[in-house]
Amino acid sequence: xxxxxxxxxxxxxxxxxxxxxxxxxxxxxxxxxxxxxxxxxxxxxxxxxxxxxxxxxxxxxxxxxxxxxxxxxxxxxxxxxxxxxxxxxxxxxxxxxxxxxxxxxxxxxxxxxxxxxxxxxxxxxxxxxxxxxxxxxxxxxxxxxxxxxxxxxxxxxxxxxxxxxxxxxxxxxxxxxxxxxxxxxxxxxxxxxxxxxxxxxxxxxxxxxxxxxxxxxxxxxxxxxxxxxxxxxxxxxxxxxxxxxxxxxxxxxxxxxxxxxxxxxxxxxxxxxxxxxxxxxxxxxxxxxxxxxxxxxxxxxxxxxxxxxxxxxxx
Amino acid sequence: xxxxxxxxxxxxxxxxxxxxxxxxxxxxxxxxxxxxxxxxxxxxxxxxxxxxxxxxxxxxxxxxxxxxxxxxxxxxxxxxxxxxxxxxxxxxxxxxxxxxxxxxxxxxxxxxxxxxxxxxxxxxxxxxxxxxxxxxxxxxxxxxxxxxxxxxxxxxxxxxxxxxxxx
Numbered sequence: 001x002x003x004x005x006x007x008x009x010x011x012x013x014x015x016x017x018x019x020x021x022x023x024x025x026x027x028x029x030x031x032x033x034x035x036x037x038x039x040x041x042x043x044x045x046x047x048x049x050x051x052x053x054x055x056x057x058x059x060x061x062x063x064x065x066x067x068x069x070x071x072x073x074x075x076x077x078x079x080x081x082x083x084x085x086x087x088x089x090x091x092x093x094x095x096x097x098x099x100x101x102x103x104x105x106x107x108x109x110x111x112x113x114x115x116x117x118x119x120x121x122x123x124x125x126x127x128x129x130x131x132x133x134x135x136x137x138x139x140x141x142x143x144x145x146x147x148x149x150x151x152x153x154x155x156x157x158x159x160x161x162x163x164x165x166x167x168x169x170x171x172x173x174x175x176x177x178x179x180x181x182x183x184x185x186x187x188x189x190x191x192x193x194x195x196x197x198x199x200x201x202x203x204x205x206x207x208x209x210x211x212x213x214x215x216x217x218x219x220x221x222x223x224x225x226x227x228x229x230x231x232x233x234x235x236x237x238x239x240x241x242x243x244x245x246x247x248x249x250x251x252x253x254x255x256x257x258x259x260x261x262x263x264x265x266x267x268x269x270x271x272x273x274x275x276x277x278x279x280x281x282x283x284x285x286x287x288x289x290x291x292x293x294x295x296x297x298x299x300x301x302x303x304x305x306x307x308x309x310x311x312x313x314x315x
Numbered sequence: 316x317x318x319x320x321x322x323x324x325x326x327x328x329x330x331x332x333x334x335x336x337x338x339x340x341x342x343x344x345x346x347x348x349x350x351x352x353x354x355x356x357x358x359x360x361x362x363x364x365x366x367x368x369x370x371x372x373x374x375x376x377x378x379x380x381x382x383x384x385x386x387x388x389x390x391x392x393x394x395x396x397x398x399x400x401x402x403x404x405x406x407x408x409x410x411x412x413x414x415x416x417x418x419x420x421x422x423x424x425x426x427x428x429x430x431x432x433x434x435x436x437x438x439x440x441x442x443x444x445x446x447x448x449x450x451x452x453x454x455x456x457x458x459x460x461x462x463x464x465x466x467x468x469x470x471x472x473x474x475x476x477x478x479x480x481x482x
Contacts, residue, residue, distance in 0.1 A: 195417025
């Protein structure tokens with residue numbers, strides 16, 4: 001990389017006043033809701049202990065509403081806390097939730113799958129300029145080098161149909177779609193080359209299942225992959241079982257995943273899991289003209305059908 | 316009717332997941348009609364193609380199948396009204412996923428075989444068996460199954476020195 005490219009890479013994408021304005025708007029809205037008692041809690045972000053970091057938090061008192069923040073470190077998809085799997089983490093009753101555009105798409109999926117009721121939610125949307133990628137120095141400003149891959153080609157910066165929008169969207173430079181390019185590169189390879197690519201990546205997997213824990217759509221009371229009578233996916237950490245796990249994971253998310261890329265962010269072994277999700281989303285868009293997370297839809301592409309669906313692959 | 320038995324160096328294992336109402340009955344018809352088809356195919360009966368989870372295909376490959384056949388009722392003929400329509404979408408998606416991961420799709424065949432199509436069953440099984448025979452054994456999954464976890468290099472000089480130091 002040459003000098004000029006580095007210079008443009010490290011230039012901040014947005015200035016601090018934007019974050020201050022968003023933070024202020026979230027605090028005011030959260031305080032208002034908690035004071036008038038219309039919600040039991042606000043699910044948002046608070047500053048982490050180390051400078052520049054952020055943590056998800058459930059705020060239940062108006063005093064603590066002043067601790068809420070928004071910064072590029074606010075990467076978590078908070079809609080996760082609305083699922084049954086995390087029901088002990090939040091109080092009962094109406095909840096307010098801070099969502100970015102990508103999180104809202106996951107939330108729309110959850111609404112569609114009847115996991116949450118819209119009337120029990122007060123959605124605080126963020127006009128989002130993007131968040132950090134995994135494993136970057138969170139002390140730095142958000143720039144072309146530290147922004148997450150999903151944010152480079154974000155189409156939902158301004159969340160639609162929310163109860164309150166925090167902040168106004170600054171003008172942002174166009175960034176190259178790194179992930180789409182990688183997907184195109186993989187698609188152009190031969191099957192044997194793709195096998196080698198994924199084999200290497202899946203062999204790294206340590207099956208910590210962080211991807212499952214962080215996924216808003218992995219809310220099954222018992223995961224198919226944990227069952228051992230009959231066992232469908234080998235649960236010891238070996239390349240064979242890892243491949244099954246990742247294929248099953250991608251398959252179960254097909255038509256549901258809206259690409260918040262949390263699985264990829266939390267992966268300690270840096271497996272590009274969102275590529276699999278993107279690929280499935282792309283295929284389902286091409287085959288059935290379905291896009292997940294745009295509006296709450298009761299039926300996904302794999303739970304509905306048309307009589308004239310493509311069957312060119314069937315003899 | 317009995318053709319002379321050919322000897323091949325490689326006999327592929329084909330796992331066939333079939334629905335009980337159409338393809339299983341079709342295979343039965345092929346049998347009662349005394350039609351000949353390769354004995355490489357192992358038929359597993361399911362209530363419906365809608366019952367066939369994509370993970371079964373993975374499991375078959377992992378446990379040594381060289382090819383997989385999934386077969387059920389023609390669209391509109393499903394005993395449970397819509398099982399095969401759902402299966403059709405599911406397998407269209409699963410095929411794309413397998414292709415993306417790098418599995419050769421020539422090893423997987425989907426077909427509609429009705430209870431009256433004994434001849435089609437013979438044709439589908441024969442074609443898949445011969446195609447897979449030509450492709451050779453399914454090495455990828457078998458190799459993967461043999462591999463242990465640490466694909467990374469663990470023979471660093473330090474480790475080697477420590478190993479050598481073991482009395």
